[in-house]
Amino acid sequence: MRQFLAFVKKxxxxxxRDKRTMFILLGMPVVQIVIFGFALTxxxxxxxxxxxDNAKDPAANSLIQQIDASRYFDxxxxxxxxxxxxxxxxxxxxKLALVIPAHFNEDLIHFNKAQVQxxxxxxxxxxxxxxxxxxxxxxxxxxxxxxxxxxxxxxIQTELRMLYNPQLKGAYNFVPGVMAMVLLLVCxxxxxITIVKEKEMGTMEIILVSPMRPQLVVxxxxxxxxxxxxxxxxxxxxxxxxxxxxxxxxxxLLLIGESILFTLVSLSLGLLISAGAASQQTxxxxxxxxxxxxxxxxxxxxxxxxxxPLPLRTMSNIVPAKWYYSIVRAVMIKGLGISGVWKxxxxxxxxxLFFLTMAIRRFKIRLA
Amino acid sequence: MxxxxxxxxxxxxxxxxEIAALHDISFEVETGSLFxxxxxxxxxxxxxxxxxxxxxxxxxxxxxxxxxxVVLSFKEIRKRIxxxxxxxxxxxxxxxxxxxxxxxxxxxxxxEENYDLIxxxxxxxxxxxxxxxxxxxxxxxxxxxxxxxxIHRPEVLFLDEPTTGVxxxxxxxxxxxxxxLKAQGITILVxxxxxxxxxxxxxxALIQKGQILTINTPQGIVDEFEYPLWAAxxxxxxxxxxxLKNLPYIKDVYPFGEYHHxxxxxxxxxxxxxxYVASQTAEKIEILKVxxxxxxxxxxxxxx
Numbered sequence: 001m002r003q004f005l006a007f008v009k010k011x012x013x014x015x016x017r018d019k020r021t022m023f024i025l026l027g028m029p030v031v032q033i034v035i036f037g038f039a040l041t042x043x044x045x046x047x048x049x050x051x052x053d054n055a056k057d058p059a060a061n062s063l064i065q066q067i068d069a070s071r072y073f074d075x076x077x078x079x080x081x082x083x084x085x086x087x088x089x090x091x092x093x094x095k096l097a098l099v100i101p102a103h104f105n106e107d108l109i110h111f112n113k114a115q116v117q118x119x120x121x122x123x124x125x126x127x128x129x130x131x132x133x134x135x136x137x138x139x140x141x142x143x144x145x146x147x148x149x150x151x152x153x154x155x156i157q158t159e160l161r162m163l164y165n166p167q168l169k170g171a172y173n174f175v176p177g178v179m180a181m182v183l184l185l186v187c188x189x190x191x192x193i194t195i196v197k198e199k200e201m202g203t204m205e206i207i208l209v210s211p212m213r214p215q216l217v218v219x220x221x222x223x224x225x226x227x228x229x230x231x232x233x234x235x236x237x238x239x240x241x242x243x244x245x246x247x248x249x250x251x252x253l254l255l256i257g258e259s260i261l262f263t264l265v266s267l268s269l270g271l272l273i274s275a276g277a278a279s280q281q282t283x284x285x286x287x288x289x290x291x292x293x294x295x296x297x298x299x300x301x302x303x304x305x306x307x308x309p310l311p312l313r314t315m316s317n318i319v320p321a322k323w324y325y326s327i328v329r330a331v332m333i334k335g336l337g338i339s340g341v342w343k344x345x346x347x348x349x350x351x352x353l354f355f356l357t358m359a360i361r362r363f364k365i366r367l368a
Numbered sequence: 369m370x371x372x373x374x375x376x377x378x379x380x381x382x383x384x385x386e387i388a389a390l391h392d393i394s395f396e397v398e399t400g401s402l403f404x405x406x407x408x409x410x411x412x413x414x415x416x417x418x419x420x421x422x423x424x425x426x427x428x429x430x431x432x433x434x435x436x437x438v439v440l441s442f443k444e445i446r447k448r449i450x451x452x453x454x455x456x457x458x459x460x461x462x463x464x465x466x467x468x469x470x471x472x473x474x475x476x477x478x479x480e481e482n483y484d485l486i487x488x489x490x491x492x493x494x495x496x497x498x499x500x501x502x503x504x505x506x507x508x509x510x511x512x513x514x515x516x517x518x519i520h521r522p523e524v525l526f527l528d529e530p531t532t533g534v535x536x537x538x539x540x541x542x543x544x545x546x547x548x549l550k551a552q553g554i555t556i557l558v559x560x561x562x563x564x565x566x567x568x569x570x571x572x573a574l575i576q577k578g579q580i581l582t583i584n585t586p587q588g589i590v591d592e593f594e595y596p597l598w599a600a601x602x603x604x605x606x607x608x609x610x611x612l613k614n615l616p617y618i619k620d621v622y623p624f625g626e627y628h629h630x631x632x633x634x635x636x637x638x639x640x641x642x643x644y645v646a647s648q649t650a651e652k653i654e655i656l657k658v659x660x661x662x663x664x665x666x667x668x669x670x671x672x
Contacts (some may be wrong), residue, residue: 006473010462206516209421212474235613259604303600365442367423 055104177301177326192272249335268355377429404569450522460502475520507538
């Protein structure tokens with residue numbers, strides 16, 4: 001036990017004295033949360049649009065005001081003809097143009113029917129889709145206000161309710177994703193590198209020729225990173241609750257427990273990689289290519305798994321982050337208890353046992 | 369009593385074992401003696417050390433350390449030996465004191481417990497105990513590595529090229545330390561590529577391309593040298609070397625410091641050499657008889 005503690009202490013010296021690495025390890029979650037929370041977002045805000053108003057009557061004016069008032073659009077220009085519309089799109093000044101025909105008000109009043117045209121720049125299809133639906137929604141809203149006092153023969157009103165995330169905040173989606181990514185990076189890559197480093201430096205040779213049990217060496221190398229991960233989990237949770245206003249609806253204890261489980265999976269994976277890799281570069285490369293990329297692509301964090309073809313959907317099942325990601329979403333956002341995530345927990349536990357057994361079995365008690 | 373017994377050890381690397389590192393090596397090291405493995409780089413010294421320190425498995429043959437098999441009883445052996453690899457293998461970001469403390473703890477002991485053993489060595493680096501190991505000079509690094517290898521009072525000490533890359537003064541000091549350790553009853557197996565260090569061992573094995581050339585005391589090896597050895601020098605050394613190579617009564621000639629060493633086929637050659645030197649009037653050649661040293665013997669064995 002004394003040996004074990006001395007080893008852990010030595011590991012902390014290594015981490016503590018490499019200020020740059022420690023800064024990266026502890027600063028990474030903060031930076032990621034800030035970047036994802038405030039800079040990288042697929043919510044559309046303040047899109048530049050142009051209006052071609054051929055009517056210039058009261059109804060048209062009030063429609064334009066309503067659009068301008070929304071936080072999604074900024075009316076950049078008032079145009080006078082179609083040629084200008086095309087020109088503005090070409091220059092890339094606007095994302096969307098709204099064309100109001102002449103006699104808009106009259107048509108509306110006399111024929112109970114009027115048309116407006118929405119033209120969108122579909123070079124980015126997602127943005128175009130989002131903007132046109134926002135614009136349509138505003139126009140629908142405008143129409144319902146106009147018909148407020150009249151009774152229509154048939155109307156179906158849709159009432160939308162967004163469960164768990166009523167404001168449709170992107171943060172609800174990426175906080176669990178960032179947690180998975182940070183834990184995986186810190187635990188897997190750092191443990192893999194730190195063990196391989198000892199092999200490279202030649203210190204592993206002396207440690208092997210000591211009475212300390214090799215399995216104990218492996219575990220002692222992992223302990224500091226487990227603690228570091230706990231700090232990171234806390235940082236992410238505190239930041240997301242305070243800065244991003246993402247609530248923790250479920251039990252905090254359960255969330256931390258599941259996070260520790262995922263950390264253990266990542267640590268075991270790191271140990272497994274270190275058993276096979278001969279140099280720090282190899283260890284880093286395996287961690288990045290074999291773990292980091294699938295985590296980003298197949299965990300459901302960036303791209304919805306449901307939309308993927310069957311082979312990819314099947315593959316996503318072996319990505320540990322996928323299970324952790326859905327656990328965090330269930331516990332943190334939906335507020336579910338253990339009964340809601342027992343299946344995922346079981347899968348992660350199985351993965352951890354498998355990787356750990358493999359890692360310890362493959363750890364060499366000799367050099368070759 | 370024999371501390372190390374090596375019997376017919378062979379080891380090769382590569383997928384098909386095409387690169388032979390050790391070929392049928394056998395030797396014994398007496399308890400409490402200082403045994404030197406002398407050979408050039410790539411002779412197989414490090415492989416041999418790794419097999420004996422239980423870090424590698426031999427393809428063939430058996431070896432015991434303190435009577436225990438290196439394969440079957442590797443755990444027990446690891447408790448009793450001290451090993452200092454050829455490459456500096458301590459933590460450069462830990463201070464001198466922290467390194468020593470760490471190794472003392474993982475070997476289940478403490479600095480205080482065995483301080484008397486390392487005292488003579490450690491006092492030399494103690495003024496720098498707060499300094500990071502990576503910032504020490506080459507000689508001090510070796511002293512620290514030796515202290516770390518000794519801290520658990522091992523019965524057998526394996527030192528793989530401890531003086532490579534160390535200045536001449538530190539090398540001399542290092543060998544003095546080894547004598548001190550030997551006096552404490554520790555068996556020491558040391559490897560070195562420096563032939564001049566062979567005379568400091570009780571017994572040496574000359575090793576070349578994975579094979580042992582001879583095993584003897586340093587004096588015994590010199591005595592084995594059976595040919596007359598002379599040294600020659602002139603203004604044009606290269607010309608001299610080429611000329612001497614063509615003489616039939618000369619077995620071997622090679623540059624050696626500021627002289628060329630000449631190995632003669634037999635005692636009769638001495639007169640012929642003297643005559644030859646006298647005949648070369650254009651260039652003055654100076655010759656003298658020399659006593660062979662280990663390096664001469666090594667070259668002699670290599671050419672056998």
